[in-house]
Amino acid sequence: xxxxxxxxxxxxxxxxxxxxxxxxxxxxxxxxxxxxxxxxxxxxxxxxxxxxxxxxxxxxxxxxxxxxxxxxxxxxxxxxxxxxxxxxxxxxxxxxxxxxxxxxxxxxxxxxxxxxxxxxxxxxxxxxxxxxxxxxxxxxxxxxxxxxxxxxxxxxxxxxxxxxxxxxxxxxxxxxxxxxxxxxxxxxxxxxxxxxxxxxxxxxxxxxxxxxxxxxxxxxxxxxxxxxxxxxxxxxxxxxxxxxxxxxxxxxxxxxxxxxxxxxxxxxxxxxxxxxxxxxxxxxxxxxxxxxxxxxxxxxxxxxxxxxxxxxxxxxxxxxxxxxxxxxxxxxxxxxxxxxxxxxxxxxxxxxxxxxxxxxxxxxxxxxxxxxxxxxxxxxxxxxxxxxxxxxxxxxxxxxxxxxxxxxxxxxxxxxxxxxxxxxxxxxxxxxxxxxxxxxxxxxxxxxxxxxxxxxxxxxxxxxxxxxxxxxxxxxxxxxxxxxxxxxxxxxxxxxxxxxxxxxxxxxxxxxxxxxxxxxxxxxxxxxxxxxxxxxxxxxxxxxxxxxxxxxxxxxxxxxxxxxxxxxxxxxxxxxxxxxxxxxxxxxxxxxxxxxxxxxxxxxxxxxxxxxxxxxxxxxxxxxxxxxxxxxxxxxxxxxxxxxxxxxxxxxxxxxxxxxxxxxxxxxxxxxxxxxxxxxxxxxxxxxxxxxxxxxxxxxxxxxxxxxxxxxxxxxxxxxxxxxxxxxxxxxxxxxxxxxxxxxxxxxxxxxxxxxxxxxxxxxxxxxxxxxxxxxxxxxxxxxxxxxxxxxxxxxxx
Amino acid sequence: xxxxxxxxxxxxxxxxxxxxxxxxxxxxxxxxxxxxxxxxxxxxxxxxxxxxxxxxxxxxxxxxxxx
Numbered sequence: 001x002x003x004x005x006x007x008x009x010x011x012x013x014x015x016x017x018x019x020x021x022x023x024x025x026x027x028x029x030x031x032x033x034x035x036x037x038x039x040x041x042x043x044x045x046x047x048x049x050x051x052x053x054x055x056x057x058x059x060x061x062x063x064x065x066x067x068x069x070x071x072x073x074x075x076x077x078x079x080x081x082x083x084x085x086x087x088x089x090x091x092x093x094x095x096x097x098x099x100x101x102x103x104x105x106x107x108x109x110x111x112x113x114x115x116x117x118x119x120x121x122x123x124x125x126x127x128x129x130x131x132x133x134x135x136x137x138x139x140x141x142x143x144x145x146x147x148x149x150x151x152x153x154x155x156x157x158x159x160x161x162x163x164x165x166x167x168x169x170x171x172x173x174x175x176x177x178x179x180x181x182x183x184x185x186x187x188x189x190x191x192x193x194x195x196x197x198x199x200x201x202x203x204x205x206x207x208x209x210x211x212x213x214x215x216x217x218x219x220x221x222x223x224x225x226x227x228x229x230x231x232x233x234x235x236x237x238x239x240x241x242x243x244x245x246x247x248x249x250x251x252x253x254x255x256x257x258x259x260x261x262x263x264x265x266x267x268x269x270x271x272x273x274x275x276x277x278x279x280x281x282x283x284x285x286x287x288x289x290x291x292x293x294x295x296x297x298x299x300x301x302x303x304x305x306x307x308x309x310x311x312x313x314x315x316x317x318x319x320x321x322x323x324x325x326x327x328x329x330x331x332x333x334x335x336x337x338x339x340x341x342x343x344x345x346x347x348x349x350x351x352x353x354x355x356x357x358x359x360x361x362x363x364x365x366x367x368x369x370x371x372x373x374x375x376x377x378x379x380x381x382x383x384x385x386x387x388x389x390x391x392x393x394x395x396x397x398x399x400x401x402x403x404x405x406x407x408x409x410x411x412x413x414x415x416x417x418x419x420x421x422x423x424x425x426x427x428x429x430x431x432x433x434x435x436x437x438x439x440x441x442x443x444x445x446x447x448x449x450x451x452x453x454x455x456x457x458x459x460x461x462x463x464x465x466x467x468x469x470x471x472x473x474x475x476x477x478x479x480x481x482x483x484x485x486x487x488x489x490x491x492x493x494x495x496x497x498x499x500x501x502x503x504x505x506x507x508x509x510x511x512x513x514x515x516x517x518x519x520x521x522x523x524x525x526x527x528x529x530x531x532x533x534x535x536x537x538x539x540x541x542x543x544x545x546x547x548x549x550x551x552x553x554x555x556x557x558x559x560x561x562x563x564x565x566x567x568x569x570x571x572x573x574x575x576x577x578x579x580x581x582x583x584x585x586x587x588x589x590x591x592x593x594x595x596x597x598x599x600x601x602x603x604x605x606x607x608x609x610x611x612x613x614x615x616x617x618x619x620x621x622x623x624x625x626x627x628x629x630x631x632x633x634x635x636x637x638x639x640x641x642x643x644x645x646x647x648x649x650x651x652x653x654x655x656x657x658x659x660x661x662x663x664x665x666x667x668x669x670x671x672x673x674x675x676x677x678x679x680x681x682x683x684x685x686x687x688x689x690x691x692x693x694x695x696x697x698x699x700x701x702x703x704x705x706x707x708x709x710x711x712x713x714x715x716x717x718x719x720x721x722x723x724x725x726x727x728x729x730x731x732x733x734x735x736x737x738x739x740x741x742x743x744x745x746x747x748x749x750x751x752x753x754x755x756x757x758x759x760x761x762x763x764x765x766x767x768x769x770x771x772x773x774x775x776x777x778x779x780x781x782x783x784x785x786x787x788x789x790x791x792x793x794x795x796x797x798x
Numbered sequence: 799x800x801x802x803x804x805x806x807x808x809x810x811x812x813x814x815x816x817x818x819x820x821x822x823x824x825x826x827x828x829x830x831x832x833x834x835x836x837x838x839x840x841x842x843x844x845x846x847x848x849x850x851x852x853x854x855x856x857x858x859x860x861x862x863x864x865x
Contacts, residue, residue: 180813
């Protein structure tokens with residue numbers, strides 16, 4: 001254990017080191033959690049994984065709304081006179097220690113009967129006795145031990161949809177039938193050449209009808225239930241005149257089944273039931289493989305995932321009451337506590353507020369508002385409680401209005417034609433042509449074989465391997481990207497990413513970091529006395545700019561100031577040994593010539609002489625110039641920023657020349673901008689981060705959200721990229737292009753098998769055993785090829 | 799040879815029983831979370847009871863190596 005790191009959360013302990021029980025803690029919160037655990041004999045938590053905890057953040061009254069029964073009833077899963085069951089999402093769940101401690105909650109409180117963690121989903125399901133214990137107490141308990149659950153308006157509005165497990169049932173059924181049909185086909189496999197007429201094993205001949213009819217009965221549910229989706233999809237495709245890949249598949253399955261049934265009815269042969277069930281089983285496996293989802297990430301989020309369920313309203317009798325967010329009406333008076341989100345647009349009533357709009361714009365620098373100013377929904381109050389007057393309801397607020405745009409109602413995935421579907425069209429046409437030509441030939445040559453050949457062509461050409469190529473290549477790519485912290489919503493997004501020719505970036509929070517901003521000084525250098533005074537002055541100030549500046553300045557001895565006065569919204573005044581320092585806005589320090597600059601800066605004057613200013617710059621992500629330079633070669637780039645153009649010059653220096661930069665773009669403008677590009681047949685990639693990009697992310701062909709912490713925040717998008725991997729973005733796009741190439745190669749491979757099989761089919765030699773060998777062989781080799789190639793590709797990625 | 803009917807019947811019945819077991823387990827949600835149970839099974843009743851005596855243990859005498 002590192003001596004300087006907190007025993008509980010692993011953070012570096014600086015000045016505020018707390019020693020307790022011979023262990024080091026970075027803060028009181030961490031110590032308290034340790035205390036709770038050790039008092040309840042739960043210190044095994046630290047043995048499982050060291051420093052797994054999180055510092056608990058408790059805000060008084062934050063969960064008061066959970067006292068309201070009507071709200072609780074909407075959240076819980078099960079409710080009877082004694083028991084209630086709640087499923088809570090806890091973003092901090094990340095290791096086996098978390099599972100262990102959360103499943104031992106009953107040791108902390110005996111009214112919790114049972115708790116079960118779902119690790120991939122990061123949820124815990126708690127059963128508790130609600131006559132003795134309440135939901136609010138559970139949430140508070142979890143928060144106290146550093147596992148604060150996330151309860152948002154989304155949980156309130158939509159009840160969890162039942163899980164769709166039909167694919168698992170279908171795979172189970174197809175696998176079951178496949179195994180049994182194979183087993184029942186064995187007599188035929190071993191007694192290949194013989195039949196009743198040519199001799200052979202007596203009992204095999206005698207009982208062959210039993211075996212064959214049993215195979216038939218196993219195949220019926222496979223065709224009618226397990227393969228149902230292929231028929232539906234093929235029907236839809238034909239009706240909308242799109243020959244997708246499911247058309248030849250459905251045709252193949254249907255022909256296999258009918259031909260095999262006729263075979264056994266008229267005693268022509270054993271039929272192809274083994275190939276049929278095997279085909280369906282492999283196809284469904286491919287579907288399953290493709291279905292990889294990141295359960296703990298949500299790609300469908302809108303503002304509701306971030307908004308609180310309830311807020312505190314101050315009623316006419318000046319009493320506080322909990323109100324559901326949808327019930328807020330214009331004219332209401334709301335109390336927003338520290339760290340709470342502002343749910344609606346309104347007018348600030350309190351004297352001043354510090355509001356951070358990082359959810360909306362990605363900008364972590366808070367803005368200051370004074371009484372009477374308009375404040376917008378989506379901001380987070382940082383400095384104490386404020387009161388506000390409501391102007392608009394939740395759904396009509398500036399931010400939330402964006403979601404009424406039609407782009408959020410249309411399902412884009414329907415309109416995109418995948419590579420497989422595009423090939424499917426040509427494939428279907430050529431297969432049908434071959435079948436008809438071959439049949440016509442045999443009709444004149446040997447009419448008895450014509451039907452045999454026709455069905456054989458459709459059976460052997462069933463594009464099982466082709467339709468497996470894309471799911472396995474892209475499914476594996478999705479996993480590889482996931483390991484590199486690039487989480488995509490579905491495999492289709494990879495194909496779309498490969499086609500991208502235009503990339504639009506948001507500025508704040510996307511190409512700049514949230515955490516650090518660089519500061520530069522412009523003006524007359526300060527002498528050491530002034531520097532010491534400056535450091536000591538801003539030590540006492542809580543203003544975010546002061547804090548940032550304080551961390552930057554060199555360490556100075558702590559001195560007692562003669563005079564210190566903070567002027568809200570203006571600056572600070574201090575004095576020591578006859579030096580008077582004024583720190584703050586240009587007006588405050590008496591700087592007359594200060595141009596109306598857009599930048600964020602702190603001005604300094606000493607004894608009424610203007611000295612200079614500290615300018616806060618956005619800190620751009622590492623490797624940004626290189627990334628843009630590399631991307632510029634094949635992709636058109638542009639920056640769309642919601643901010644003012646203060647950083648324009650710096651950006652122009654960083655980015656390749658002639659990169660278009662647009663400033664002061666409202667969320668709606670961003671969406672329209674992308675729409676316009678798409679009308680020019682461009683495939684647009686949007687990279688953004690805040691809720692204000694949500695419209696653009698949804699409108700674009702591929703929307704990627706950059707996230708510093710994938711657990712916490714991301715608007716609706718097609719993919720989430722961890723901020724540390726930002727410079728790899730271009731490499732990922734290139735990898736997607738490679739993946740599409742791999743699919744094309746797999747197509748060629750499987751076509752080779754098809755042509756080989758077609759030789760048997762056209763010449764009328766296709767026997768069940770050849771089909772039974774060829775079909776799995778082609779599928780497996782294509783799957784193996786796709787998996788190996790993507791793994792090689794994945795090794796090259798960082 | 800009609801024993802083949804019996805054998806086939808038995809094999810099919812066994813197979814169907816397993817199939818039903820699979821369906822039931824999927825339905826009960828066993829396949830929803832395929833990761834957590836793999837961790838959970840390694841836990842035991844690992845409550846650490848505070849050892850009050852450990853701190854009063856007599857310190858071992860250090861034997862200084864002779865030069």
